[in-house]
Amino acid sequence: MKTPLAQTTDAGSWWLIGAMALVCFAVSFNLGFHVRPASMTPLGIGLVLLYAGYAIGSRTGRARLANGAIAFLQMTLFTAIGVVLSYALAAHAAPLWDDVFAAADRRLGFDWHAIFAVADRSPALLWIGGVAYHSLTLQMIVCIVALAATDRIGTLRTTVAAAILTGFATILISAFMPALGNVFDPAAYHLLWPSVAWIEQDMLLGLRDGSWRTVDLTQLMGIVSFPSYHATLAVILAWAQRDLRGWRVAASVWAGVTILATPLFGGHYGVDVLAGLAMAVLGLAVAPGLARLRASVQENPRATAGQAG
Numbered sequence: 001m002k003t004p005l006a007q008t009t010d011a012g013s014w015w016l017i018g019a020m021a022l023v024c025f026a027v028s029f030n031l032g033f034h035v036r037p038a039s040m041t042p043l044g045i046g047l048v049l050l051y052a053g054y055a056i057g058s059r060t061g062r063a064r065l066a067n068g069a070i071a072f073l074q075m076t077l078f079t080a081i082g083v084v085l086s087y088a089l090a091a092h093a094a095p096l097w098d099d100v101f102a103a104a105d106r107r108l109g110f111d112w113h114a115i116f117a118v119a120d121r122s123p124a125l126l127w128i129g130g131v132a133y134h135s136l137t138l139q140m141i142v143c144i145v146a147l148a149a150t151d152r153i154g155t156l157r158t159t160v161a162a163a164i165l166t167g168f169a170t171i172l173i174s175a176f177m178p179a180l181g182n183v184f185d186p187a188a189y190h191l192l193w194p195s196v197a198w199i200e201q202d203m204l205l206g207l208r209d210g211s212w213r214t215v216d217l218t219q220l221m222g223i224v225s226f227p228s229y230h231a232t233l234a235v236i237l238a239w240a241q242r243d244l245r246g247w248r249v250a251a252s253v254w255a256g257v258t259i260l261a262t263p264l265f266g267g268h269y270g271v272d273v274l275a276g277l278a279m280a281v282l283g284l285a286v287a288p289g290l291a292r293l294r295a296s297v298q299e300n301p302r303a304t305a306g307q308a309g
Contacts, residue, residue: 009157009291009292009293009294010070010074010157010160011290011293011294012161012165012287012289012290012291012292012293013074013078013157013160013161013164013290013291014074015293016078016161016164016165016168016290017074017077017078017081017164019168020078020081020082020085020164020168021081023085023172024081024084024085024088027085027088027089027092027175028084028085028087028088028091031088031091031213032210032213033084033087033088033091033213033214033215034213034214034215035214035215035216035217036214036215036216036217039215039216039217039218039219040217042217042218043076043080043217043218046076047073047076047077050069050070050072050073050076051069051073053065053066053068053069053072054066054069054070054073057069063151063153064148064149064151065148067148067153067156067157068144068145068148068149068156071144071147071148071156071157071160072141072144074160074164075140075144075160075163075164078163078164078167078168079220080217080220082167082168082171083220083221083222084215084220085171086171086174086222086223086224087207087215087223089171089172089174089175089178090174090178090204090207090208090223091207091208091210091213092175093178093207093208093209094175094176094177094178095178096178096179096180097177097178097179097226098179098180098181101179101182101225101226101269101271101272102182102269104269104270104271105182105269105270105271108270108271110269110270112182112184112263115263115264116184116189116192116264117189119191119192119264120189120190120191120192121191122191123191126191126192126193126264128257128261129257129260129261129264129265130193130261130265132254132257132258132261133230133258133261133262133264133265133266134265135254135258136230136233136234136258139233139234139237139251139254139255139258140163140233140237143159143237143240143241143251144156144159144160146241146244146247147159147240147241150244152243154291155240155243156240157291158240158284158287158288158290158291159236159237159239159240159287161287161290161291162236162280162283162284162286162287163233163236163283165283165286165287165290166229166232166233166236166279166280166282166283167229167232167233169279169283170224170227170229170232170276170279171224173226173227174223174224174225174226177226178225179225179226179269179272180197180201180204180205180225181195181196181197181201181225181266181267181268181269182195182197182225182263182267182268182269182272183195183197183198183201183267184198184267185198186198192264193264193265195264195265195266195267196221196222196265196266196267197225197266197267197268198267200221200223203221203223204223207223225267225268225269225272226268226269226271226272226275227272227275227276227278227279228262228266228268228272228273228275228276229276230258230259230262230266230268230276231258231259231262231268231272231273231276231277231279231280232276232277232279232280232283233280234255234256234258234259234262234280235255235259235276235277235280235281235284236280236283236284237251237255238251238252238255238256239280239284259273259277262276
């Protein structure tokens with residue numbers, strides 16, 4: 001369903017990004033982090049190009065270009081700030097919750113050794129799941145392009161607000177409930193790919209003991225285990241594309257595959273994924289309100305000016 005421009009704003013997403021930046025600065029102060037200078041160039045160029053796209057679209061009346069560019073700009077800033085914030089929070093080294101999460105999984109009936117063994121005998125399913133899991137960024141790109149191209153401005157802004165809100169909340173939760181993840185040694189299997197948790201465990205341990213303090217903005221890696229942002233974002237993207245004919249079924253199925261693949265390829269516990277699904281529901285409940293912040297001012301600027309006078 002298309003939503004008129006006047007009914008939604010970008011204010012909520014910008015406020016969230018600003019809050020993330022302030023929190024990131026506060027928690028990383030005096031931790032000794034430094035950014036690799038050469039890595040700032042690609043990010044800077046990308047941000048400039050996205051802003052240029054927004055400016056061109058605004059000045060030439062090409063609303064779809066402007067709205068798509070601003071959505072990409074917000075998600076790029078959110079990603080860069082959010083990952084660095086997660087690094088800084090991990091560096092504070094709160095007690096790990098892996099034993100708690102593993103015990104919860106056992107109570108819920110998740111037998112990961114058996115699940116991994118079955119997956120290791122299913123090469124086709126592994127490839128499908130692996131591609132789905134690692135395509136989340138592409139899924140977001142396709143979603144933004146599709147919503148902007150079909151002029152679904154309200155849905156686009158709500159989607160971006162939900163993605164940023166839930167991502168911010170997930171990162172903050174990780175500060176109090178950090179975990180290394182459901183790590184398994186891929187050498188014990190024939191076909192299973194190394195999970196993200198396995199690949200990143202040395203970096204996460206380095207963040208916690210102080211030996212890892214260099215940030216490369218071209219190689220930002222997600223390190224949050226609980227809740228699973230992969231599960232959260234997959235649901236949000238499926239919701240966003242629910243009205244796109246000919247695509248909504250494919251988007252929903254691909255989101256489902258992504259969620260099912262998250263424990264194997266992300267190294268997540270089952271409770272991580274369940275919490276991520278709950279986070280998506282909460283985020284989609286709150287995000288429409290964020291996307292309407294200051295909407296009344298834009299809908300009737302003359303009335304607002306008259307009241308102020």
